Amino acid sequence: MNPFSKKKLERTNEFNVPNEWTCEKCEQKNLTSHSRCSQCGYKRPENLSDTLNDCAKQLSSLVIEMMTDRNFKAKLIAMYVRNHMEDFHADYLSDEQMKELNPLIRNAIYTAIVDIEERRPVTSQLLYNVLLIPEYWEDCEYMDNHE
Numbered sequence: 001m002n003p004f005s006k007k008k009l010e011r012t013n014e015f016n017v018p019n020e021w022t023c024e025k026c027e028q029k030n031l032t033s034h035s036r037c038s039q040c041g042y043k044r045p046e047n048l049s050d051t052l053n054d055c056a057k058q059l060s061s062l063v064i065e066m067m068t069d070r071n072f073k074a075k076l077i078a079m080y081v082r083n084h085m086e087d088f089h090a091d092y093l094s095d096e097q098m099k100e101l102n103p104l105i106r107n108a109i110y111t112a113i114v115d116i117e118e119r120r121p122v123t124s125q126l127l128y129n130v131l132l133i134p135e136y137w138e139d140c141e142y143m144d145n146h147e
């Protein structure tokens, strides 16, 4: 792990972000990053979102600083992907499969960030991937799951 990210990430512990929540319906313990109960699909309680929002306010300047680190940026984007895949994961993928999929996604995002930011020459995989984007892909939409 990049020592820069590690050191900064350790500082996030100072803010007492709860790392798990207990499902009100089935009492299953779930990771804070999971917005639904892994056992019954019940939604994470709202008051936990408030706690997270308070933490976010205190953490924002640190997070902005960390964003200059590509490794951290890739991990953060990978966490968005993981969170937005949550329902799909619950329906179709085992925890084992997710474990295998997560680093693939994380490393692909990291590679894309490096290629894009360094404007790697057009002979690289950057151009290859540009050419692969299908016309039928809809424009991306902004998804706010913490409204």
Ligand SMILES: [Zn+2]
Binding pocket: 023, 024, 025, 026, 027, 028, 037, 038, 039, 040, 041, 042
């Ligand atoms: Zn549950």
